[in-house]
Amino acid sequence: MDDSTPCGQRERRKRRERNADQLRWIAQARSLAAAFDLLPQPMILLLPGEPVRVWHANAAARHWFSSQPDLRLRDGALMAGPTIAPQLGEAMNRARALGPGHAYQVNLPTRPEATAATLQVLEFGASADLPVGEILMFAVHLSASFERGLHRLCHEFQLTRTEAETALGLYSMGSVDELARCNGKSVHTVRTQLKAAMQKTGTHTQARLVALVANRLAA
Numbered sequence: 001m002d003d004s005t006p007c008g009q010r011e012r013r014k015r016r017e018r019n020a021d022q023l024r025w026i027a028q029a030r031s032l033a034a035a036f037d038l039l040p041q042p043m044i045l046l047l048p049g050e051p052v053r054v055w056h057a058n059a060a061a062r063h064w065f066s067s068q069p070d071l072r073l074r075d076g077a078l079m080a081g082p083t084i085a086p087q088l089g090e091a092m093n094r095a096r097a098l099g100p101g102h103a104y105q106v107n108l109p110t111r112p113e114a115t116a117a118t119l120q121v122l123e124f125g126a127s128a129d130l131p132v133g134e135i136l137m138f139a140v141h142l143s144a145s146f147e148r149g150l151h152r153l154c155h156e157f158q159l160t161r162t163e164a165e166t167a168l169g170l171y172s173m174g175s176v177d178e179l180a181r182c183n184g185k186s187v188h189t190v191r192t193q194l195k196a197a198m199q200k201t202g203t204h205t206q207a208r209l210v211a212l213v214a215n216r217l218a219a
Contacts, residue, residue: 032056032122042140044078045122048092051077055135063162064140066179067169070110078138084108092136095119111172116141149217156216157200166193170206171213 033056036043042061047053054076057065065073070081071088080088091106098104103120122135146168153164169179180190194206203209 033058041142044073044138046078046092046136046138048096048134048136051079052092053077061140063165063169064142067165067172068110068115069173071108071115084110091117091119095136096121096134113143113145116143145217149213152216153197153201153213157197159197159200163193163197163200166190167197167201167209167213168217170194171210171217174210176206 036058042064044057045055072079095104100123103118108115118139120137180187
């Protein structure tokens with residue numbers, strides 16, 4: 001039986017409909033990712049499963065997660081430390097049980113201070129032919145001290161936000177290599193950003209920069 005038969009025509013029509021659905025899904029996904037990238041709030045889109053895969057992380061999220069010792073983005077997955085993983089898993093299950101349109105609030109015991117976050121299911125279509133049917137949005141609510149520290153570093157020393165975030169990342173993680181790896185940057189790039197931060201703050205060494213950051217966070 002060839003494609004000239006009514007059965008073949010129906011099959012071609014089904015393929016065209018599936019392709020149209022996938023193209024609409026791709027356009028919707030790209031628009032959502034582009035919108036997220038403009039937001040200053042750290043936000044990641046997750047694919048529930050084991051491990052929890054990261055479908056998209058905006059720039060603010062990549063910076064923020066790079067400074068977290070207990071909650072990291074690694075190899076395309078969200079990795080949680082042993083003290084956080086149970087609570088995060090429970091929060092994700094609760095958010096999925098609530099379904100789209102309902103946000104679930106959670107406080108995760110991250111260091112140096114707890115992280116407030118919102119988890120919410122986003123529906124991307126019900127068809128099994130689409131690439132992803134369910135996405136979980138993970139939005140971080142930055143603490144007042146974190147934002148205050150960033151603002152003080154930028155305002156007081158004329159640091160760029162990236163330089164300030166890199167300085168905060170070094171304070172939290174204590175290692176240039178680890179900071180570079182978790183942030184998806186080269187060690188050279190991180191060292192260049194830290195060098196600029198040290199020059200602007202007049203600290204000249206990483207240890208003094210870390211001490212200055214600790215002082216600004218505590219104040």
